[in-house]
Amino acid sequence: MTSEELLRQRQALVHHIFSSEGDEFVGLVRKYCRGGGLAITPEIIEATHAQKNEIMGFTWWKFNPGGQAKGRTKKVLYMHGGGWVLTSGIVQYQFAQFLAQELGCEVWFPEYPLVPENNGKEAIDMVMELYKMMLKECDGDEIAIGGDSAGGGLAVSVTAHIIKTGLPKPNTLVLASPGLFDCVQRRNKEEEEYMDVTSARDPVVALNAIPTALEYWRGPLDENDYRVNPSRAELKDFPTMLIFAGGYECMEKGIRNFVEKAVMEDVDVRYFVRNRKIHNYVLSDPAAKSERNMIVQRLLDPDNN
DSSP states (O other): OOHHHHHHHHHHHHHHHHTOOHHHHHHHHHHHSSSOOOOOOHHHHHHHTOEEEEETTEEEEEEOOOSOOSSSOOEEEEEOOSTTTSOOOHHHHHHHHHHHHHHTSEEEEEOOOOTTTSOHHHHHHHHHHHHHHHHTTSOGGGEEEEEETHHHHHHHHHHHHHHHTTOOOOSEEEEESOOOGGGGOOOSHHHHHHHHHHHHHOSSOOSTTHHHHHHHHTTTSOTTOTTTOGGGOOOTTOOEEEEEEETTOTTHHHHHHHHHHHHHTTOOEEEEEETTOOTTHHHHOGGGHHHHHHHHHHHHOTTTO
């Protein structure tokens, strides 16, 4: 299958699974999302000199194009999407390759713990260990953090925990269609109507399973703990955030509410929503060249972009 065919297959699977809830959701995850191996290709491994590593019993990849970084950012910590239940898809690996080659920097890429077998506390503990390892090799302002979909939500939680624990913070947080559990909330009739429209248009994500996913993802933590519910994070000390969403995704209103919270807390946040584009379009759509270039320019020179 081509990369595009694999992407469409994955999108259809996510929509099918997230149209369910409760025990049915868990059953579908166990039936369709386990035992298939990793989607990374030999070509990506060769092009990026990828190294497979393990920490706390879970895999993580280091993509290293070789040579010196082209700008300020020497390392990117990137968390893939997959609805908290799927390992990375080919598109996420290709995006990691893109960042490594365009920035000339290392990309650290955890295959973090997933539900229902594991939980978000275990995921954040793993990713925090990786960040501490990065800090032994470079300064915080030479690191960027990014993520898409569920990985975008995890990236918010990780950044909040970095700040909460007093570690040097990254120079930038890049989020593509971040998964935020508050995206299911409809605060008024206007939001309800808006989300009905975007839900009908969204071919990738359905909101039915979000409450079940949160119940498993939070593990031993309270559902309002920022480590497992990024919408509850205190944002006032966050680095600059670049956030992207498609107009045809059911989570767009929840993402916009998160952006409004960031504005209220006086964060340097740049939000880009492109109508008629779907969930995670920034990673895979050829028309998103300008968005990807924006990310690259920011990470090359955070002081001036």
